[in-house]
Amino acid sequence: MTPTSPLNDPFDLLDISSQVGEEERDIQATVRAFLDDHVRPHIADWFETATFPRELVPELGKLGVLGMHLTGYGCAGTSATAYGLACLELEAVDSGLRSFVSVQGSLAMYSIWRYGSEEQKQEWLPRLAAGEAIGCFGLTEPDHGSDPANMSTRAVRDGSDWILNGAKMWITNGGVADVATVWASTEEGIRGFLVPRGTPGFTTHDIKQKLSMRASVTSELSFADVRLPDSARLPEARSLGAPLGCLNEARFGILFGALGAGRDSLQAALRYADSRIQFDRPISGFQLTQRKLADMAVSLNTGMLLSLHLAKLKEAGRIRPEQISIGKLNNVRAALDVARECRTILGANGISLEYAPLRHANNLESVLTYEGTEEIHTLVVGQALTGQSAFR
Known part of the structure; x- marks a missing residue:
């Protein structure tokens, strides 16, 4: 042939x-x-x-x-x-x-x-x-990741001001941000506040020794009697639904983005398989390698069609949170599996930073967890199917 x-x-x-x-x-x-x-x-x-x-x-x-x-x-x-x-x-x-x-x-x-x-x-x-200023988003806490409703960070009124105390963890951009959107529990429910860098009592500490997302700043935010004027409060944010609405916006980007990591991994594996000669022929010509490549391509193409469908729903104003959960759950799983499988095609060379798949796989381990873990998105879909909440 x-x-x-x-x-x-x-x-x-x-x-x-x-x-x-x-x-x-x-x-x-x-x-x-x-x-x-x-x-x-x-x-x-x-x-x-x-x-x-x-x-x-x-x-x-x-x-x-x-x-x-x-x-x-x-x-x-x-x-x-x-x-x-x-x-x-x-x-x-x-x-x-x-x-x-x-x-x-x-x-x-x-x-x-x-x-x-x-x-x-x-x-x-x-x-x-x-890009003249950088922002971050403080929701996750050291003891409250998947359960933000029970956050410990609290803001209390003091005259016309607010006093903010607490901590946030695993905050992307935190150490370089000029302004932080910080979510806190108040007597009136969960509210959002804008906290500029340099505000007395607001400090950040970058998280080191990461095995994933190493080209990204990840930080802890600490608030010790931070005094904020009422003008720092986001006036239209009146419940936990506000930060969760923000997360849905970001999750939409993730369900497309993860496929990019998968595509880049597969392209690297395809190039390598075509140039790597074993037993006097490129390994791309062997049936086991082709099965890996074909399965990965089918998975990524399926994820891409799902993404474009969800984009059309979003543009029509009809997208629902559980649909975004399906996209993140499916596409991040698929991309992580692809990156890992591509590493096997690269053999020992796959552990080198000269090749992208293992770097992508390491990063995707974080993507699988943040902005809703795999488990949380599974339960969101489960609740949509059954009408029963399994969170409590």
Whole structure:
């Protein structure tokens, strides 16, 4: 049988690009080209040295990816599909980079855009969109990850001010953020507050010795009698539903982004399998290797079709939280399995940072956990199916 030409992109199997509009394809191509030029040549070194390239942030602002799915205040106002495809390209380089963009745009910026006052929006959103300022999102606590309703961080009224005490853990961008959206329990329920860096009593401590997300800043936030004016409170955030709404925005980016890590891993394995000669032939010609490659391609293409379907639901204003949970649950699982399997095709070379799959797999271990663990999303889907909550 005459060999056929290999595909450049695993998603070409189902001609998935034909399901995307021209403007969205152009945005995706622009983001990919920028990353290929400015980030991909350096990412392995940044991962090895646990370096977050802060100088890249204004460039991401110029690229227009910070809060790109929001409207006004310097934001690009793109479609959900365009945002998802940008996240895919970002995570194809490294999950830490996509995580920065997700936290900046879908958590820090979205919390202000959706729940903030006009004064708060004018003060922060243009700077955050331009990459002139960095934001973070303080919800997870050392003892309260999957159960934020029982958070220990508390804000109490003191005259016209608030006094904030507590701690947040595993906060992406925390150590470099200029402003933190912090969620706290109050006598009136859970409320959000904007806490600028330098506010007395507000300190951060970066988490070191990470085996995952090494090119990303992860921090603990501490609040000791932090005095805030009432103008720091997000006026439209009146319950736990507010931070959970922000998380759904970020999870949407993740369900696209994880597929980028999977695609990059599969492309690395395809290139390697075609060039690695064993028993006088490329290993890409062996049946066991082809089965691995075919299974991975089917999994990623299925995940991509799911993502595009969810994007259409989001653009129509019809997406539900359990549908986002299905996307994150399926696609992160798939991408992690693909990255691990690709490492096996690379053999011993797969443990080297010269090749991306094991770096992607390490990062995806964090993606599987944050913004809703695999277990939590499983229970969200289970509750949607049965009408019964298994959380308590």
